[in-house]
Amino acid sequence: MKRFAALFEAIDSSTSTKAKTAALARYFANAKPRDAAWAAWFLTGNRPRQAVPARRMAAWAAEAAKLPLWLFEECYDAVGDLAETITLILPPPTAQGDDSLSVWVEERLIALRELGEIDQRERLESYWAELEGTQRFVFNKLITGNFRVGVSALLVVRAIAQVSGIDAKVISHRLTGEWWPSDAAWANLVGAASIETDRSNPYPFFLAQPLEGGAEALGGRDEWLAEWKWDGIRAQMIRRGEVAALWSRGDEPIGAQFPEVMADASKLPDCVLDGEILAWKDAPPGSGTRGGVVMPFAALQKRLGRKNPGKKVMGDSPVIFLAFDLLEFAGQDWREKPLAERRAKLRDVVLSIPGGSRFQVSSELRAPTWETLALARSQSREQGTEGLMLKRLDSAYGVGRPRGAWWKWKIEPYTLDAVLIYAQKGHGKRASLYTDYTFGIWKDGELVPFAKAYSGLTDEEIRGVDAFIRKNTLERFGPVRTVKPELVFELGFEGIQRSARHKSGIAVRFPRMLRMRKDKAIGEANTLEDAIALARLGVR
Amino acid sequence: MLVAPTARGLYCAAGDFYIDPWRPVERAVITHAHSDHARVGSSAYLAARSGLAVLQTRLGPDARIEGLEYGESRDLNGVKISLHPAGHVLGSAQVRIEHGGEVWVVSGDYKLDPDPTCAPFEPVRCDTFITESTFGLPIYRWCTPDEIFAGVNAWWRANAAAGRASVVFAYAFGKAQRILASVDDSIGPIVVHGAVEALNRGYRESGVRLPAARMVGELGTKESFGGALVVAPPSAQSSPWMKRFGDYSDAFASGWMAIRGARRRRAVDQGFVLSDHADWPSLNRAIEATGARRVIVTHGHTTPLVQWLNEHGVEAHSMKTEFEGEAGAEEAGA
Numbered sequence: 053m054k055r056f057a058a059l060f061e062a063i064d065s066s067t068s069t070k071a072k073t074a075a076l077a078r079y080f081a082n083a084k085p086r087d088a089a090w091a092a093w094f095l096t097g098n099r100p101r102q103a104v105p106a107r108r109m110a111a112w113a114a115e116a117a118k119l120p121l122w123l124f125e126e127c128y129d130a131v132g133d134l135a136e137t138i139t140l141i142l143p144p145p146t147a148q149g150d151d152s153l154s155v156w157v158e159e160r161l162i163a164l165r166e167l168g169e170i171d172q173r174e175r176l177e178s179y180w181a182e183l184e185g186t187q188r189f190v191f192n193k194l195i196t197g198n199f200r201v202g203v204s205a206l207l208v209v210r211a212i213a214q215v216s217g218i219d220a221k222v223i224s225h226r227l228t229g230e231w232w233p234s235d236a237a238w239a240n241l242v243g244a245a246s247i248e249t250d251r252s253n254p255y256p257f258f259l260a261q262p263l264e265g266g267a268e269a270l271g272g273r274d275e276w277l278a279e280w281k282w283d284g285i286r287a288q289m290i291r292r293g294e295v296a297a298l299w300s301r302g303d304e305p306i307g308a309q310f311p312e313v314m315a316d317a318s319k320l321p322d323c324v325l326d327g328e329i330l331a332w333k334d335a336p337p338g339s340g341t342r343g344g345v346v347m348p349f350a351a352l353q354k355r356l357g358r359k360n361p362g363k364k365v366m367g368d369s370p371v372i373f374l375a376f377d378l379l380e381f382a383g384q385d386w387r388e389k390p391l392a393e394r395r396a397k398l399r400d401v402v403l404s405i406p407g408g409s410r411f412q413v414s415s416e417l418r419a420p421t422w423e424t425l426a427l428a429r430s431q432s433r434e435q436g437t438e439g440l441m442l443k444r445l446d447s448a449y450g451v452g453r454p455r456g457a458w459w460k461w462k463i464e465p466y467t468l469d470a471v472l473i474y475a476q477k478g479h480g481k482r483a484s485l486y487t488d489y490t491f492g493i494w495k496d497g498e499l500v501p502f503a504k505a506y507s508g509l510t511d512e513e514i515r516g517v518d519a520f521i522r523k524n525t526l527e528r529f530g531p532v533r534t535v536k537p538e539l540v541f542e543l544g545f546e547g548i549q550r551s552a553r554h555k556s557g558i559a560v561r562f563p564r565m566l567r568m569r570k571d572k573a574i575g576e577a578n579t580l581e582d583a584i585a586l587a588r589l590g591v592r
Numbered sequence: 593m594l595v596a597p598t599a600r601g602l603y604c605a606a607g608d609f610y611i612d613p614w615r616p617v618e619r620a621v622i623t624h625a626h627s628d629h630a631r632v633g634s635s636a637y638l639a640a641r642s643g644l645a646v647l648q649t650r651l652g653p654d655a656r657i658e659g660l661e662y663g664e665s666r667d668l669n670g671v672k673i674s675l676h677p678a679g680h681v682l683g684s685a686q687v688r689i690e691h692g693g694e695v696w697v698v699s700g701d702y703k704l705d706p707d708p709t710c711a712p713f714e715p716v717r718c719d720t721f722i723t724e725s726t727f728g729l730p731i732y733r734w735c736t737p738d739e740i741f742a743g744v745n746a747w748w749r750a751n752a753a754a755g756r757a758s759v760v761f762a763y764a765f766g767k768a769q770r771i772l773a774s775v776d777d778s779i780g781p782i783v784v785h786g787a788v789e790a791l792n793r794g795y796r797e798s799g800v801r802l803p804a805a806r807m808v809g810e811l812g813t814k815e816s817f818g819g820a821l822v823v824a825p826p827s828a829q830s831s832p833w834m835k836r837f838g839d840y841s842d843a844f845a846s847g848w849m850a851i852r853g854a855r856r857r858r859a860v861d862q863g864f865v866l867s868d869h870a871d872w873p874s875l876n877r878a879i880e881a882t883g884a885r886r887v888i889v890t891h892g893h894t895t896p897l898v899q900w901l902n903e904h905g906v907e908a909h910s911m912k913t914e915f916e917g918e919a920g921a922e923e924a925g926a
Contacts, residue, residue: 064852067859119730120903126896127731136852140731189852202856483853511857 055079056091056153057187063203072203076211086154089233092212092241094194096205096227100157102197103164104172106134109195112173113138116180129531132483135192142180142188149182154233161194206452216242224256224451230305252297252305254288255324255379255387256451260441260458267422267442267461277391277445278417278425280437281460282374283349283546283561284330285356289313289373289411291320292383298373308359312366313373316409323401324380325373326449327414331355332372346436348549349561375402376414376441379449387449394449432463438546439463465544466560466586468578469569472539473499475521476532478506486521486533487514489565491543493556495580499537502556502583503545508565517568540569540577548587558583594689594696595722597911602698602722606691607671609638611698614914621673622657623700624684625650626765628915638666640675642711643683646765646794662711678702679713680868681766682795688716697882698722703867704874705737708773709766709800715881722911723879725892726869727847734847734871737774740864745776747843747862748821752780757817757840761860764825765791766868767845769802771823777803783817784808785824785833808836829860847871879906891915 062075076095080088114124119141131137160179164172176195183191193199209227213220226241230252263270270276287306290297296317298307307314310329331351334344351369355361378398379387386394395416402413417440419425425440432439439462447457470491478487488506492499509517517539524536544566551559558580595604601613601620609619616633623629625639625647632651639647641659648657660666662685665674675685680701687698697718704713734740744760751758762768764787772782772792782805784792789807796802808822817837826844828834847867848854855863870878875897879887887908889897894910901908 065855065861065863067861117730123730123896123900126893127729130729130893131731131851132853137731140733140850478853482857484851485853485857 053149053151053153053156053183053187053191055083056087057185057190059091060190060201061186063201069207073207073211073214076203076208077214080212080215084152084154085235085238086233087152089235089238089241090153090157092208092227092238093231093233094199095201095203095208097200099197099199100161100194101165103161103195104176106196108169108172109138109176109192110134112176113142113180116177117141117143129477130484132477132479135189135196135198138180138192139185139189145181145184145188147182156191157194157233161191164195212242218242218244220451225253251292251295252290254290254297254299255326255449257286257288257301257326258377258450258458259453260443260460261453261455263442263459263461267425267459270442270459273420273422273425275445277395277443278419278428279376279414279441279443280417280432280435281439281441281462282328282330282346282414283436283438284328284346284352284374287327287329287373288379289317289320289325289327289375291317291324292322292380309355309357309361310371310373311360313371313410316405316411319405319409320411321401322380322382323378325375325398325401325411326377326379327373327375329371330374331369332374333370348436349547350549350551350559372410372412374412374414377449390446390448391443392445429461429463465546465562465566466548467542467544467566468493468583468586469540469572469576470502470543471499471537471574471577472517472521472535472541473501473537474532475517475535482514485514486518489517489541491541491563492537493578493580493583495556499574499577500556500580502554502558502580503543503560503563505541505543505563505565508544509568513568537574540572540574542566542569548583550584550587556580556583558587594691594694594720595698597913602913604671604689604691607668607673607689609668609671609673610634611687612700612915619668621675621687622647623678623687623698624681626681626701629700638673640677640683640685642798643681643685645797646682646791649790649794650765662714676714676716677711679704679707679710682710682769682798682800684710686714686716688718694719696720696722697884699724699878701726701869702878703870704878705734707737707770707868709769709795709802713878715878717883719884720886720888721879721882721884722888722890723875723897724869724915725875725889725894725897727867727871728875728889728893728897730872732847732850732867732871733873734850734865734867737866740866741774741776744771744774744843744845744864744866745779747841748775748779751841752819755818755839757820757822757837759822759824759834759837759840759842760845760864761824761826761829761842762845762866764788767866768792768823768825769795769800770868771845771866772802772805773800775803775821780819780821781806783811783820783822785822785828787825788823808833829858 059075059079063072066072110124114121127141128137209220209224213223231237286301288299300306331347332344333347354369375398378394381397399413402411417428419428429440442459442461444457470493472489473492474490475486476488478485490501490504493502521535525533526536527534543563545560545563547561549559595602600615600617602611609621610617611621612623612629613620614631619636620634622637622639625643630650637657641661644659660675662675662677665672672690674688676688678684678686678700680703689696695718697716701724702713748758762771768788782803784805784807786807786809792802842860843862843864844858844860845864845866847869849863850865887901887906888911890911890913898908898910
C-alpha cells in the first residue's frame, strides 16, 4: 500500500507525462505480479463496488475525530471530496502496517462489503489508524468506489509496454473489457503469447482530433472520406463465434440496454464493427426517403442506463447500429489495413445481411471539392448531426487520439447570452472554488434558470468569478449560493429542444461557457423566446 | 462595543482610531504590513516598531508612522492601547485595547508555530477577543516547521543532485523570508526574485538574520541555476521570467496546499503546507489562552468557528470585514 500510495503521489503531483510514465514503469517493474495487476486495474479506470456507504463512513470518521456532523459537512464543503475530508480530519496513525496493495484489496477492502455495520466500523477504524496521509486517502478512495487518478489509460499502457517489451497496442487490447486482477492476469497481460481468454473484448477506440479552421490544409479532397458526425453512443459490436458483445467507449458492456441490436448480431459473420448507436425512426412507407431519419438525442437518452427495456420504450425510441468501420473479420485483425479496404469489407458484411437488420453502414458524402463539402457541412443541423468526420482513406485504425488521420469538423455551436444566477463549488481539482454555475435567461422580466455549465473558463477567469460570487452572494441554500445577477456569459451548446422536464421548458446539450460578456449588461441577455426560436431550428 | 465594524474599517469610538482601516482615516493602528491590512492614505499610523522598516516601504516614504515597542502602552483619547507579538510576520501585532475596565484584543493575522523571522505569538488575557479564522476548519492541521522544512530540504537536495534548480513560490513578504531563514543553506546557492530582495533588505535592517542570497537579475544569462534554490513570488509562475532556469522543479508554499484540489490547481510539482496563519488546533488554543468571555470571528471560516465555540460554551459572534478571506488569502500565499 505504501508503494502504491507513493505511485499515486508521484502521478498526482507531477504535471509532466514523462515523469508520470517513468513513475508508473518503476512501479510495475518492482511490484509483485498481483500488486501490479491491481494497480493496472485501478489505474485504467476500473472501480470496485462501493464497500461502505458514504454516509456511514462520514459519520464514523466524524465521531473518530470527535467532530459534530455539521462541522464534518462544513469541512466536506471546503474540501469537496469525501475521502480527502476523512483523511484530513482523522487523528494521525497510531500503528504502521506494511501490507501490499493486493493484501489490502483482497483481504480487507473486498471483505468489508460482506460485514455487518458494527464489524465494518471496527475494522475501518483500525485501518484508518494504520494508514498515514496519502495511503489513507487512497484507501478511502478505493472504499468509496471513486478512485480516479490524473493519468490516462494510455500512459499506463505505455508504462506496461515499456516494462514488458510487449507492443502498446497489444497491451491496450488486453486491458480493454472486463478482467479481474490476479497473478495469472498479470502474466497474461505481459506474457509474449497471451491466450485471449475473453473473446468478447473490444479494441481500443480510435478517436478523432477537432479540426480548427478549414479543411483545405488537409490536401486533396480525394484522399479523404467524409461522413456525418452523429450524436449518439459510440460503440463496438463484437461477434466471434458464439460470442456477441456490445461495448461503449467507456469500455462498458451495453448489450443489455439494446436487446434489439444484440438480437440481430447473430446475423453477422465473425467480425468487430465500430459505429454509433442512434435512435432512428424508419421512414414511413412510400415517403421516398430511404433508410429513415435520426431522432434527437433526448430519444436515445431514454434508453441509456436502462437494462432490458420494455416494449413501450423500445417502440418509442428504436435504435440502430450505424457502422462506420470494420476492425476484425473472420478472426483476422484488420486494423492495419487502409480505411478504403475496411469500408469495402464493411459494406459487404452489412449489406449482405439477409432480410434487413438493425445494422446500417454510414453514408459517405460525395461532395467532390472542399467547397461543396463545406456547403454540405452547413446542412448538418437539418440532418440531425454535429458536423462532419474526415478520415484519410489510407489510414490504419490507430490507438487513442493521434493527430492527422481522423478529424472531426464540427459545426459552430448554438449560442445564447445568459446571466449567472446560482453557483456551487466544484469537485476534485476545483473543490473549494465556485465553478459550477447555473444561468438564467429572461422570461416576463424575471431570470429563469435554463442551463448549467462548468467548463470553458481559464483558471484566472474562474478565480475572478469565484471572488465575485463570494462578494455578491444574496442567499445560501446548503451548498448553493444565489448570486447577484450581474455577470453575462455567452453560452455555447450543441442541441436545444423543448422539454417538459425542465423548468424553463428548454433542454440544451453540452452547454459550456464560450466567454464572459463584460461588455453586456444583464438586460441584454437573451430571452426564453429567443431560446424557443432556436429550438425550432433544429430537428424534432 | 469597544470596537465595531464601520464602512472604513474596525473602529474604536472611545479612542477615535481605526484598526487596519480599508479606507483613509485620521489615525490607523496597523497589525501588520500585508496589503489587505496596511493601506495607504491615512494621516497617521501606529504600528509595532520591529516592523517599521518594512511598513514604511509599503506605505511610501511620506507616510507618518509611529513605532511602539511590543508591550509598551499608549494613551489615545483616554483609551490605553498596546501591541503584542502575533507571530504572523516581522512586526505583526495583536492590538490590546483597555477602556472603562474592559479589555479587548484584536488579533490581526497570527500563528503559534515558531518562526525565526519574527517574535513568537504572545497570549494576552482579555474580555473580548477578535480573531481571524482563515484556516478555521479541522481539516487544517499543520506539521511542525521542522517536519515541513525537512521536506523542503529533501526536495531541494534531490533536485540539486539531479542538477536541477528548485523554484519555490511564496508570498514575497513574510513567507519568503521564513523559508530563507529556515532552509539548510549548505545544500546549494540561494537566489531570489527582485520582489523578495526588496523585502529582505527591510528584514536585514531590522536585525533578522537571512542567509546570503543573490538576486536573479545580478546573475548573467549564461549562468547555470542547477542546484540553486530560487525563491519567487507566486506571480512569477509560468511567466517568461521562469525561462532562465531551464530544467527546474517548482513548488508552492501555502496553507492552502493542505487541500489536494488547491495543489492541483497550482500545477506545481510540490505543494508545501507552510502557513503563517493559525491552523484549527492553534486557533482553539489561542482563543482558550486569552480567557475571553466573548470571541468575535472575522475573515475566513467564520460561521463554523462561531458555531463550534458556541457549542463549547464560549460566546461567539462573527464580524464582517474586508480583509481578504479564503480566495484572497490564497493569492496572498497564506
